[in-house]
Amino acid sequence: xxxxxxxxxxxxxxxxxxxxxxxxxxxxxxxxxxxxxxxxxxxxxxxxxxxxxxxxxxxxxxxxxxxxxxxxxxxxxxxxxxxxxxxxxxxxxxxxxxxxxxxxxxxxxxxxxxxxxx
Numbered sequence: 568x569x570x571x572x573x574x575x576x577x578x579x580x581x582x583x584x585x586x587x588x589x590x591x592x593x594x595x596x597x598x599x600x601x602x603x604x605x606x607x608x609x610x611x612x613x614x615x616x617x618x619x620x621x622x623x624x625x626x627x628x629x630x631x632x633x634x635x636x637x638x639x640x641x642x643x644x645x646x647x648x649x650x651x652x653x654x655x656x657x658x659x660x661x662x663x664x665x666x667x668x669x670x671x672x673x674x675x676x677x678x679x680x681x682x683x684x685x
Contacts, residue, residue, distance in 0.1 A: 580617035596681035603678035
């Protein structure tokens, strides 16, 4: 018997086309520790998340650490207050890596208010 697939704690954007759609049609909010892109959907499904870090940030180890910090900050923040009907892309910056974790969560909150989905 094969094991059942592990359920993701939050739905994620998987395909490049989904990321590009959010970038092209969504609202963008740059803050100190990250950039948030948000695109409202016409449904009441749970919010879907995408996380990305460009090669400008560093090597693969640094980019993965940066992405993990973003994922954990978002997980803790949205577990307390789940959202529906929106696609969110969090883009890590060089400052994300060294940013205090609580400040990183505040950056996400501030970006959410800027794009009008909080």
